[in-house]
Amino acid sequence: MTDLPVIVIGAGPQGLAAAAHLLERGFKPIVLERGAGAGAAVSEWGHVRLFSAWDELVDSASRRLLQAAGHAIPTSGYPKGEAWVRDYLVPLADTLGDRIRFGLEVTSVTRLGRDKVVDGGRDEQPFAVRVVDHDGREQRLLAQAVLDASGTWSQPGPAGADGTPALGERAAAVHIGYRIPADVRALAGAHVAVVGAGHSAVHAVLRLAELAERHPGTRVTWLLRRPSVEGALGGGEADALPQRASLGVRARRAIERGSVELVTGFRVDEIRTSGDGVVLVAEDGREHGPIARLFALTGFRPDLSILSEVRIAIDPALDSVAGLAAEIDPNVHSCGTVAATGAAELAQPERGLYVIGAKSYGRAPTFLALTGYEQVRSVVAELAGDHEAAARNELVLPETGVCGGSGDFGGSSCCAAPVPIELERATV
Missing domain, CATH: 3.50.50.60 (FAD/NAD(P)-binding domain)
Structure with missing residues (x-):
């Protein structure tokens, strides 16, 4: 051969x-x-x-x-x-x-x-x-x-917390993105959310936070499955890698300024289509929405x-x-x-x-x-x-x-x- x-x-x-x-x-x-x-x-x-x-x-x-x-x-x-x-x-x-x-x-x-x-x-x-x-x-x-x-x-991961698409996720596909958005201008004034704890999620959160600061009325929610945001922010100013440190520091500051609403321990179980958006339902029964656009960045x-x-x-x-x-x-x-x-x-x-x-x-x-x-x-x-x-x-x-x-x-x-x-x- x-x-x-x-x-x-x-x-x-x-x-x-x-x-x-x-x-x-x-x-x-x-x-x-x-x-x-x-x-x-x-x-x-x-x-x-x-x-x-x-x-x-x-x-x-x-x-x-x-x-x-x-x-x-x-x-x-x-x-x-x-x-x-x-x-x-x-x-x-x-x-x-x-x-x-x-x-x-x-x-x-x-x-x-x-x-x-x-x-x-x-x-x-x-x-x-x-x-x-x-x-x-x-x-x-x-x-x-x-x-x-x-x-x-x-093959991007789903928003559902158990590794499979959440109930209703496929039906709500028109409202969900699975990549870091390139152009978010059309979302000005809307309620948008990001699910994920990795740096793809951090990138998306920062891009949307900048939109919210330019266009008051834009609401950005960051939904984490884990109980704390700390692991997602890297080492901050003590990080030996400045590029990574910058990303984590910027995300923390956006949260502190109120440009981003942080919700921890939110494990998506169901996604309900509601009008021109979706409502997210967690495993513990909490609901969040309506959301015009959801970015599921879970690997x-x-x-x-x-x-x-x-x-x-x-x-x-x-x-x-x-x-x-x-x-x-x-x-x-x-x-x-x-x-x-x-x-x-x-x-x-x-x-x-x-x-x-x-x-x-x-x-x-x-x-x-x-x-x-x-x-x-x-x-x-x-x-x-x-x-x-x-x-x-x-x-x-x-x-x-x-x-x-x-x-x-x-x-x-x-x-x-x-x-x-x-x-x-x-x-x-």
């Missing part, structure tokens, strides 16, 4: 980095992306500034590839998602050229001629990756190995359906790769204490299949761009038979740690608590 390509699913930061490492190692990578361009998911939160500096956002092999092509990469500052796409991900995809195939959605990954029950000859069969284009046409591609870097962006989770016919080991609590769970559990770790993980931890029962990037962390909010790049380097080294390089740890984090990324790429706030990924300087 060595003449077959290695297929990478997703043309985001980790998927493109995988292609660059594969190319360096002499493989023929094919990257399948359902969006129209590189970093399609990042583009959807392009208005959000990352808490990672530029040198924490660029993969090593990708840097070498871009430098060889004469492309300059920014070296200072904290970019917004749109700049990360424009100045890094798109040029990287352009350099990789026709190895990236856009507009193709992967619907399944299997072993050719084998469902997951069959043992006989399994490892000798290539992977069969089925895709569908925007016109509904299907095709099947064969591969010697598959790296699933499709992320978690397509993201992986879509594992495309892997249903291959043999994978997934942690039952985190939906992460099982081999990573002990290292990334948000009940134990923050971004700064998560260790590097590589091919050994990412190995699956299905030889040659790896789930990498944010998807490998499942629901855990501790994922960083840097840890994802280290995963990619190690996995590609293992595929190339360079076991020494695969086992080596080349990840270097700042002493204070780095947290997640965009205001919400990957979906969870790393240093805050179990749900979103960001408030320190990193990225997804």
